[in-house]
Amino acid sequence: MEPQMLGRRVEVLDKGWVELADIMPHPATGVSGDMAIVNAARVSFLGESKGEQADKKLLFYLLRHAHTSPFEMVEFKFRVRAPLITWWQWVRHRTFHFQSVNAQSGRYTPFEEDDFYVPSVWRKQAKSNKQASEGEIEGEVNEAFLQQLVAHYEQSHKLYANALENGVSKEMARLFLPGFSVYYTWVIKVDAHNLMGWLKLRMASDAQYEIRVYADAIYEHFFKPALPWTAEAFETYILNPQP
Numbered sequence: 001m002e003p004q005m006l007g008r009r010v011e012v013l014d015k016g017w018v019e020l021a022d023i024m025p026h027p028a029t030g031v032s033g034d035m036a037i038v039n040a041a042r043v044s045f046l047g048e049s050k051g052e053q054a055d056k057k058l059l060f061y062l063l064r065h066a067h068t069s070p071f072e073m074v075e076f077k078f079r080v081r082a083p084l085i086t087w088w089q090w091v092r093h094r095t096f097h098f099q100s101v102n103a104q105s106g107r108y109t110p111f112e113e114d115d116f117y118v119p120s121v122w123r124k125q126a127k128s129n130k131q132a133s134e135g136e137i138e139g140e141v142n143e144a145f146l147q148q149l150v151a152h153y154e155q156s157h158k159l160y161a162n163a164l165e166n167g168v169s170k171e172m173a174r175l176f177l178p179g180f181s182v183y184y185t186w187v188i189k190v191d192a193h194n195l196m197g198w199l200k201l202r203m204a205s206d207a208q209y210e211i212r213v214y215a216d217a218i219y220e221h222f223f224k225p226a227l228p229w230t231a232e233a234f235e236t237y238i239l240n241p242q243p
């Protein structure tokens, strides 16, 4: 992994982003993430690297046979800015929880006027799947709904700011804000095994767009460059398994 990947920020949605805050093994150690996995597996029989071809073959063997604990030897720490609609689904993944989350506090930091998610298009309700969307609302109707949404945010924020000015606490004034749309920043840490579980579910076509774009960004910009062998094995055995 290139050391300059640390601290890299990738833009997601209209105002969100994902930043790689830290990774283990740190690039300064000179040990790649893939080799940290291989080395962890080889400790089972106190072995060492047997050359690139054999090492990569071992890593593929591990993932194919669900020997997952060596993949937990690699950890990612991300800083994420995403609307609550994304955050709400993300924190359902307990393995992210267990491995640490620290979130911005709306009791401490006041929300700004533009801290709200504005989509570029309204998606239509899917016909066959009650949970999903398909296709887009087009033209003037789409524009009209977007304008209504922005006007709604402005009005909500005015009520919020007015409550603050009149002495209402931040923890209560936020009741005026549209909950699902507000952007939050958090720091989250996860190992490569559980990150693959999350990526599988949240990169899937049935995942909501507002979380899928975060999963795609993490996979393309951070996971793949940090763990190229693991990404190849993940695509082969987990994303596109052959019967």
Ligand SMILES: Cc1cc2nc3c(=O)[nH]c(=O)nc-3n(C[C@H](O)[C@H](O)[C@H](O)COP(=O)(O)OP(=O)(O)OC[C@H]3O[C@@H](n4cnc5c(N)ncnc54)[C@H](O)[C@@H]3O)c2cc1C
Pocket (backbone or CB within 6 Å): 092, 093, 094, 095, 096, 194, 197, 201, 202, 206, 207, 208
């Ligand atoms: C498309 C989609 C639609 C969804 N719709 C809904 C919905 O309508 N309503 C809803 O409530 N949720 C919904 N979810 C959330 C879903 O039910 C899971 O809670 C979420 O995806 C986390 O998955 P997970 O349990 O595998 O992940 P994690 O919580 O990260 O767990 C990973 C794995 O660790 C193990 N594990 C973790 N904790 C425990 C434990 N306490 N005991 C035993 N094993 C454990 C399990 O093997 C688990 O698969 C949806 C998810 C997706 C992807």
